[in-house]
Amino acid sequence: MKKYLALLAFMGLFAVSCSDDDSIPDNGGNPEPPIxxxxxxxxxxxxxxxxxxxxxxxxxxxxxxxxxxxxxxxxxxxxxxxxxxxxxxxxxxxxxxxxxxxxxxxxxxxxxxxxxxxxxxxxxxxxxxxxxxxxxxxxxxxxxxxxxxxxxxxxxxxxxxxxxxxxxxxxxxxxxxxxxxxxxxxxxxxxxxxxxxxxxxxxxxxxxxxxxxxxxxxxxxxxxxxxxxxxxxxxxxxxxxxxxxxxxxxxxxxxxxxxxxxxxxxxxxxxxxTVPHNPIPLDPATTDLLNGAYAAYNGGLAQLQALGFISAEELARRTITFSAGPGNAVVILDEDLTDLTAFNPALINMRQATADDLLVFTSQTIIGTLANPNDPTSINGVAVPLADRWVLTPxxxxxxxxxxxxxxxxxxxxxxxxxxxxxxxxxxxxxxxxxxxxxxxxxxxxxxxxxxxxxxxxxxxxxxxxxxxxxxxxxxxxxxxxxxxxxxxxxxxxxxxxxx
Structure with a gap:
């Protein structure tokens, strides 16, 4: 994210510095008639x-x-x-x-x-x-x-x-x-x-x-x-x-x-x-760790979908998976998802963001930080879902x-x-x-x-x-x-x- 903003800022400064030294265009010696x-x-x-x-x-x-x-x-x-x-x-x-x-x-x-x-x-x-x-x-x-x-x-x-x-x-x-x-x-x-x-x-x-x-x-x-x-x-x-x-x-x-x-x-x-929905890069080991950690959540969703409590579309929307490399979507809370906590308190209303979600500009200050300073695995937007205030859903x-x-x-x-x-x-x-x-x-x-x-x-x-x-x-x-x-x-x- 910092490299992304650095590039944006550099290009912006270049554009500003160039435009501050504009010369008067040559009109061929033919002055414009007064208005x-x-x-x-x-x-x-x-x-x-x-x-x-x-x-x-x-x-x-x-x-x-x-x-x-x-x-x-x-x-x-x-x-x-x-x-x-x-x-x-x-x-x-x-x-x-x-x-x-x-x-x-x-x-x-x-x-x-x-x-x-x-x-x-x-x-x-x-x-x-x-x-x-x-x-x-x-x-x-x-x-x-x-x-x-x-x-x-x-x-x-x-x-x-x-x-x-x-x-x-x-x-x-x-x-x-x-x-x-x-x-x-x-x-x-x-x-x-x-x-x-x-x-x-x-x-x-x-x-x-x-x-x-x-x-x-x-x-x-x-x-x-x-x-x-x-x-x-x-x-x-x-x-x-x-x-x-x-x-x-x-x-x-x-x-x-x-x-x-x-x-x-x-x-x-x-x-x-400005802030993309998928700014998370992951190495293979971290990817495997995260997918293992979310396996129980995904399995619980699948069970409730089989029982008819959520649709197949909502199951697909809520299933959380990561892949090695750049471009992983952040995990967010979404109040418009079906509340399943009565069946299992761990099945909170979370999902991964899509291109249809808008992350607010200030979310870049929280994504990738630790929700708990004493827990190096509590990474906001990855292991800990972003709160509602950081995302504007469809x-x-x-x-x-x-x-x-x-x-x-x-x-x-x-x-x-x-x-x-x-x-x-x-x-x-x-x-x-x-x-x-x-x-x-x-x-x-x-x-x-x-x-x-x-x-x-x-x-x-x-x-x-x-x-x-x-x-x-x-x-x-x-x-x-x-x-x-x-x-x-x-x-x-x-x-x-x-x-x-």
Whole structure:
């Protein structure tokens, strides 16, 4: 795994270093005719951006000044300024480390970078203590109202920025820094600015926590009370629809125009596509030892299948076998298998992973380690199955897909109802993951971890270059709806990876 990440990181650094020295292409001495930029029917004089970490400029597992400066709303504001757009303010963090403290006690870690000190490039937090103290509240208002961690219904929640509630997990530390009052709502602070134009990209976190926790949350479909939800739960689609409609009603009440974006397929991001399901190499002796150890488990399954308690398909799915050489699948727990422990406590719900399972990015920190330091045979993912939080099974992926589809149907329908511009982020980022996006210098931005230039080292959030691509898609949607002609963002002017 370390060699795999080392190769990825090396290739990523090579791509970044090359693209940072781009020359201006020779156009043969024939200058391009000037473009007459126009706002069309839109009014960008007061632009407010609502959303979560994607809007805030969160990158590499933290929010920090350079990332905020490279947020897509900040890029859009620069484009809007060419056609009458006004000032755009951001609740900047105190430094480029990204950590936060509450009363001097650290509550959030620093941003990641690639550390080469061991000879094998590894993402790790930058050194030092971040100086962003959340009790040092900022005087607003702020045009960038992106709040990392916010779900759709959090934008309407009074007290979501109450510093006193942060320690108890009842409030958001990022919003606490710039909320207008302890009882303020994100939406209320946005509407108070009387925006003439807005962007809204919210809803990723309504499924993302469930996904990144390996499906450890609960699908709350049918539960209309979000105050009872856990942090990793999937939001009920009807709750989402009601909240989203309330947000748009408030934003457009005074005639503001805007653009909304739907929710990407979170399972296509590097957080779920980097760690293979079969990373285990084995020598012949270890292979024989493991197959012998699992013989009783496999035999017990076969007996219960013969008695009709499980199907032949489930028997095949649960039978665990290893072979000498590379490419052995990890052993995982799967709550959707038939519970057989009433017959035999040793027949727990375990099986080997397949290509249909998605191992979360952080699982690489546990695979191959010892579950019991005093037992050299207790290797996680081999002799000890990985817990549910390390793997997103097909059944869990289906829950995410169903919710995402419902949310996106709501977003598109309400965009039409309110006559707003619409950015299909789901399709765009799906294309980024499957084919990549070519740039003018011949390079291609992809979703591959550390190499692609589209996603940061946390495997979830966009890089500055990824934000530039997203900003251009927002611009195209705005131009299509409002007849505007706006300056585009040059992705090559922004980093594809922070390397220090």
């Amino acid at each position: 007459d930029f126009t706002s069309g029917s839109a009014d960008f004089s007061t632009y407010v951006a609502l959303g979560n970490s994607l809007t805030a400029g969160y990158s590499d597992a933290a929010l920090f000044v350079d990332g905020q400066t490279s947020s897509f709303p900040n890029m859009l504001a620069g484009s809007f300024a060419e056609v009458g757009g006004g000032a755009f303010t951001t609740p900047f963090m105190a430094d480029n480390l990204g950590g936060m403290t509450l009363g001097g006690v650290p509550i959030a870690g620093n941003r990641l970078f690639l550390d080469f000190s061991s000879g094998s490039p590894t993402p790790r937090p930058v050194d030092g203590q971040g100086t962003t103290e959340i009790t040092n509240t900022l005087a607003g208002p702020f045009n960038n109202m992106g709040v990392p961690g916010a779900k759709s219904y959090h934008l309407l929640a009074p007290g979501y920025g109450n510093v006193a509630g942060v320690q108890a997990g009842l409030a958001n530390p990022y919003f606490a820094r710039f909320a207008s009052s302890p009882s303020a709502t994100v939406l209320g602070d946005a509407v108070a600015q009387n925006p003439t134009f807005f962007t809204l990209w919210i809803g990723n976190n309504d499924v993302l926590g469930f996904a990144t926790s390996g499906g450890s949350g609960v699908d709350q479909t049918g539960n209309l009370d979000p105050s009872t939800y856990g942090g990793n739960d999937i939001t009920d689609p009807n709750v989402f629809a009601s909240v989203y409609n309330q947000i748009l009603q408030a934003l457009t009440a005074n005639g503001a125009e805007g653009v909304v974006a739907n929710i990407p397929d979170v399972t296509s991001i590097p957080f779920f596509t 059944e869990e992926q289906e829950l995410i897909s169903t919710a995402t589809t419902a949310y996106n149907q709501t977003i598109e329908a309400l965009a039409q109802q309110y006559n707003l511009a619409f950015f299909d982020a789901f399709s765009y980022l799906e294309n980024l993951a499957s084919q990549g996006v070519p740039l003018s210098d011949g390079s291609v931005v992809t979703a591959q971890y550390a190499v692609g230039g589209g996603f940061s080292l946390d495997g979830v959030h966009l890089t500055p270059r990824g934000n530039a691509l997203a900003a251009n898609e927002f611009i195209r949607a705005i131009e299509s709806r409002y007849g505007a002609v706006l300056p585009k963002i040059d992705p090559l002017a922004f980093k594809g990876l922070y390397i220090n």
